[in-house]
Amino acid sequence: MRLTVAQLAERVEAELVGKGCGFISSVAAVEAAGQEAVTFVTDKKHVAGLEKSGAGAVIVEKRIEGLDKPQLVVGNVNAALIKTLNIFAPRLHPAVEGVDPSARVDDGARIAKGASIGPGVVIERGVRIGENSVIRAGCKIGENSTVGENSRLDFNVAIYHNCIIGNNVIIQANTTIGSTGFGYRFIDGSHKLIPHNGTVVIEDFVEIGANCCVDRAKFGETRIGAGTKIDNLVQIAHNVEIGKCCLIAGQAGMGGSCKFGDGVVLAGRVGVIDHIEIGSGTMVGAASVVFHSVAAGQQLFGIPASEKKESLRAISSTKRLPKLIEQVRQLSTRVERLEAAEDDKK
């Protein structure tokens, strides 16, 4: 795909400032952009790099005066950036409609029209796949599970039995949904597994990264709310309930029966122990570990996680600790000396 700057401006509904005759064939960051790439400004530091940038054009929200480069002025740079990336996305062949001959689909399963079942896929009895969903090569879907419409399971995704995957869901490669949780009871000298009769419900527009695990419930459901996005290598234990539009970054993990409100954000590597409730809109900073339930709208940080500013203050104080110990030692000596002098006077 190759467009002139003017054509691109039209496609993303931008006001063009400058010449429209150059060619654009890709999107690139300010510092990496060549002549045929369009770049963008979503941060002040991007503006600073623009003069030196080789970019053939730039997408901005406010016209930059004095810039010797074609500008595409738009209402929302992020929205325009997504449109532009879609325009220049690599051209791939669409998934082939129907069931690949090497797939094993049980007679009792129902595959809707427009769905694509890739090579080596195994679909057990009672499974239903909705319209236009793509089940890529190597996926396994256990008995009675359902996948909605327009969803996509990438290579080698494993879905156990009785799970419910909604519409417009994306699950990336090698992720496991519906595994048995880590629930044991110590009876008569050994750990006995609690049967996991429950299931997993993944609501619409959820996206889950690669190599994640979502365990099924002991009873009831493990549920991930609509619009929630989950990164790679994330662990979601049995009976967890995650609200809508949450963001869960890479390597985060939460213990059994956690309950999150809507719009909760866990940065990378955040841990949450079992049975914790986190209120809507609360954000937890990278690598923090949450040991106590927390209200809505909070900002947390640290191990254990507490109010972010307080936590950062405590952490930075820790660095002063060796010096503080020395100060206290010296103070102690000085006080002793004063006490001795005082004693002398008596």
Next chain:
Amino acid sequence: MRLTVAQLAERVEAELVGKGCGFISSVAAVEAAGQEAVTFVTDKKHVAGLEKSGAGAVIVEKRIEGLDKPQLVVGNVNAALIKTLNIFAPRLHPAVEGVDPSARVDDGARIAKGASIGPGVVIERGVRIGENSVIRAGCKIGENSTVGENSRLDFNVAIYHNCIIGNNVIIQANTTIGSTGFGYRFIDGSHKLIPHNGTVVIEDFVEIGANCCVDRAKFGETRIGAGTKIDNLVQIAHNVEIGKCCLIAGQAGMGGSCKFGDGVVLAGRVGVIDHIEIGSGTMVGAASVVFHSVAAGQQLFGIPASEKKESLRAISSTKRLPKLIEQVRQLSTRVERLEAAEDDKK
């Protein structure tokens, strides 16, 4: 499955207190239970919720006076809960005995009677699968590895060559057993891989979650002791030796050559660096990282992990640090003033 309360009482060998004519078709938590669900009391907080609970019956160890609900009084609630969950477990079709036509089983492999080899499974030469074991769709088992009796490998499990999996073992989806460990030596300007001639031994009744890794040994064995249970996304490096009946929770990881006694418990996200020994029965709290070997029967917490109470005290002290620094600053001023007054007198 639907039983009367009286029938259920009989099945779990409970003493029935109250009416036995209601119907039960599932198990649920106190707060979620509807009329046809049986709930249970394993914790005092469950008792508090019982009056409001819609549950049709409750499993208890001691009869609760004044409760207007049928009670099933048992010797051990956990044991009865497991029985009840098995009674009401979702009915799934049993694994099909024999080798699926789409599986690739090498002529030199031996599959015992009653074993089930699912679609797309690949079994290399010299492999032996014991009686009644279930190898689910997409598993790959490398040359000369063995799986005992009554074991189950879920979708897409990868077992490398020469590994030994015992009887009654469960390995969940997308887990890798027998990968080469992270052992390099810097020779002549680059990192050279140490060949891993060793193997992995997984003893009887071990259960391993989804998306875990267990590396093979450089020489000798990586060994997981009988009855040990491992959660999802756990990393077990080369030459690790884990004792019997340990519990290793989600996202835990241990470095090369760690040695654990029996009954060691690692909570979620615990890390253990390489070459650490942990004595039998020691418990390490969530997200702790163990940097030093530790005796049997300890309780550890923190990063670095140390004796739990001491560690918690240090952590809670840290919050008081900003105030302490201010206190010391003020004390210092006051001592200076006293010293000046003392000087004046000389």
Next chain:
Amino acid sequence: MRLTVAQLAERVEAELVGKGCGFISSVAAVEAAGQEAVTFVTDKKHVAGLEKSGAGAVIVEKRIEGLDKPQLVVGNVNAALIKTLNIFAPRLHPAVEGVDPSARVDDGARIAKGASIGPGVVIERGVRIGENSVIRAGCKIGENSTVGENSRLDFNVAIYHNCIIGNNVIIQANTTIGSTGFGYRFIDGSHKLIPHNGTVVIEDFVEIGANCCVDRAKFGETRIGAGTKIDNLVQIAHNVEIGKCCLIAGQAGMGGSCKFGDGVVLAGRVGVIDHIEIGSGTMVGAASVVFHSVAAGQQLFGIPASEKKESLRAISSTKRLPKLIEQVRQLSTRVERLEAAEDDKK
């Protein structure tokens, strides 16, 4: 394989000290070695264990006086150890050249001579596999991706489209390369995925463990430099650039757009937040989390990671904190008493 000590000495180009007529058939650690095993000394503690060791011979760099055991004196024990392990490596059947009948290779893909495409492998159109590369059972390789020569992808590896895997690369089982990164923008009330037009480049001699994730770039490349080695369960986010000959241990993770120099070492479970630069040769200790960019040649430790010695000092100081708080309380009382005495005099 079974050699006399003399034959082994010849094979590893060692000077033999002592009798050469015993038989050796394996390599073992000092404490585990039996009569037919050769052991080695790479550490002083190994020397201490040698007298009690049952080993039939020992590989050393300097002859140990008075040791009643055949010694193989070599210039570099590690190099000799690797040679020896290769000599006694378990004999496995080589990968079968050509395409397994159960593999699905698109007509538009090119498989070089000597390459092995295992059972159940799926190779999409436009893919190229280089000479002598081994694609083991269950791997999936997306449209237009390439694998160089002498590389090996183990069971169930998933490679998305347009990725570039170099020569002599090893990727272990259940690893995912080229997944879409965690890049969203909040537009009109929901999180919109940023299309990931970019790719992943894995340079020559890179080795990646099991169950890892390497995300593709939003634009441009995620790149792993030649000779870099990566352990299991590691997360590498979009647009990360890792230099040459780095070592990244198990469960480490790095956020988007991190840039590492050459020879960077991350110990187990290290986290690096997004957009961090780490200079060449810097080493980060186990379980540390890096929140700020850092120059070359540093040693870091802690959460947040800072200069290692300083960080260790601060951590050990923390343990003294409860006592320090008590000391300050007492000092405060003593200063009050002195102030009262001073007031009395006025």
